[in-house]
Amino acid sequence: MILGIVGLPNCGKTALFNALTDGSAEVAVYAQSGAEPNVGTVKVPDIRVDRLREIFKPKKAIYATVEVIDLPGLPRGSLAEGARVTDFLKRAREVDALVHVVRAFADERVAHPAGTVDPLRDLQDLETELLLSDLAIIERRLERIDGALKKGVERASHEAEQRTLLRFRQVLEDGQPLRALSVSSEEEKMIRGYRFVTLLPVIVVLNIHEGALGADETGALLGQARELFCGPSVRTVVLSAKIEMEMAQLPRDEAEVFLEDLRIEVSAMELLIRTCYDLLGLISFITVGDDEVRAWTIRHGTPAVRAAGAIHSDMERGFIKAEVIGYDAFMAAGSLAGAREKGTLRLEGKEYTVADGDIINFKFNV
Ligand SMILES: Nc1nc2c(ncn2[C@@H]2O[C@H](COP(=O)(O)OP(=O)(O)O)[C@@H](O)[C@H]2O)c(=O)[nH]1
Numbered sequence: 364m365i366l367g368i369v370g371l372p373n374c375g376k377t378a379l380f381n382a383l384t385d386g387s388a389e390v391a392v393y394a395q396s397g398a399e400p401n402v403g404t405v406k407v408p409d410i411r412v413d414r415l416r417e418i419f420k421p422k423k424a425i426y427a428t429v430e431v432i433d434l435p436g437l438p439r440g441s442l443a444e445g446a447r448v449t450d451f452l453k454r455a456r457e458v459d460a461l462v463h464v465v466r467a468f469a470d471e472r473v474a475h476p477a478g479t480v481d482p483l484r485d486l487q488d489l490e491t492e493l494l495l496s497d498l499a500i501i502e503r504r505l506e507r508i509d510g511a512l513k514k515g516v517e518r519a520s521h522e523a524e525q526r527t528l529l530r531f532r533q534v535l536e537d538g539q540p541l542r543a544l545s546v547s548s549e550e551e552k553m554i555r556g557y558r559f560v561t562l563l564p565v566i567v568v569l570n571i572h573e574g575a576l577g578a579d580e581t582g583a584l585l586g587q588a589r590e591l592f593c594g595p596s597v598r599t600v601v602l603s604a605k606i607e608m609e610m611a612q613l614p615r616d617e618a619e620v621f622l623e624d625l626r627i628e629v630s631a632m633e634l635l636i637r638t639c640y641d642l643l644g645l646i647s648f649i650t651v652g653d654d655e656v657r658a659w660t661i662r663h664g665t666p667a668v669r670a671a672g673a674i675h676s677d678m679e680r681g682f683i684k685a686e687v688i689g690y691d692a693f694m695a696a697g698s699l700a701g702a703r704e705k706g707t708l709r710l711e712g713k714e715y716t717v718a719d720g721d722i723i724n725f726k727f728n729v
Pocket residue numbers: 370371372373374375376377378379389390391392393394395436468469470473570571572573602603604605606
């Protein structure tokens with residue numbers, strides 16, 4: 364899975380990227396819109412892996428990962444400007460979800476491209492850029508379809524696509540993102556290749572001032588943002604990218620003390636990643652052993668045989684059975700042998716729907 368961080372210049376994208384990846388990409392007061400985007404990997408925090416690691420003492424413990432791209436800042440009103448925006452959009456089309464960062468922190472030392480801090484305006488401005496970019500794709504495609512229809516080429520399929528695109532265009536012209544629509548699976552197939560950015564699920568990140576964590580005005584802002592960005596494929600979270608970045612650079616025990624001092628239960632990064640999983644319908648299953656304890660990411664509803672394929676295609680091809688136990692049942696039994704005795708370790712077939720936290724041993728034959 365790939366997350367794309369988007370936002371206006373200086374809203375804190377790179378700070379957030381660093382916090383997520385424990386990285387140290389340059390956080391610049393002046394945006395470098397022309398620079399190559401930062402690309403990194405986020406380790407998905409998972410207490411289950413931590414615990415299983417203590418039990419199995421494997422050579423290595425591997426957490427699920429998510430890729431993130433820190434996309435170059437998209438200035439306001441930039442779509443008319445050409446090249447760099449095209450670059451931005453090309454990268455934005457590789458991602459599975461957008462993390463839309465908006466600046467809600469006041470800081471005189473950090474220039475704001477619009478001169479004032481106004482998160483709701485900025486949210487809308489960036490959304491407008493994205494709407495316009497999808498609209499441009501639709502216009503171009505509609506012209507082509509027109510041409511094809513005049514020549515009488517593949518009439519039925521072109522007409523079907525035209526109907527869909529006209530419906531999409533209307534939504535965009537009304538100022539709504541495509542994610543507000545319900546799209547049938549036939550339509551989805553037809554338009555998949557265009558990679559419309561406003562069709563992507565989005566996590567709105569309100570990047571607030573470190574002093575505003577838990578303040579009343581933060582709650583009010585969150586409410587307003589949620590009104591503006593609503594629907595099943597949108598989530599909104601609040602964090603301070605600066606604090607998260609500082610925390611990411613601390614050793615773990617110190618970070619925990621830091622969290623306690625701020626009276627935060629779970630780091631915003633962890634919250635953000637959990638939110639992504641929820642938004643994209645992702646779950647993890649776990650494999651265990653003396654060699655490694657490892658979490659794997661799959662979509663909710665994946666059958667066992669395809670989950671095996673997430674590990675290796677041979678396992679999917681030669682799938683025989685899956686030995687499965689839920690994480691909680693395993694912890695209650697204390698060991699695999701204990702689980703076998705209790706009868707909580709089950710044998711499941713190809714069609715078994717894998718659940719979040721399942722500990723699985725695949726039996727296969729190639
Ligand atoms: N006070 C404060 N400053 C921040 C915060 N997040 C980012 N900044 C500062 O804002 C500037 C721009 O941040 P950066 O992450 O480079 O923004 P980008 O252009 O969106 O990538 C830097 O000087 C950061 O230190 C925050 O939460 N609080």
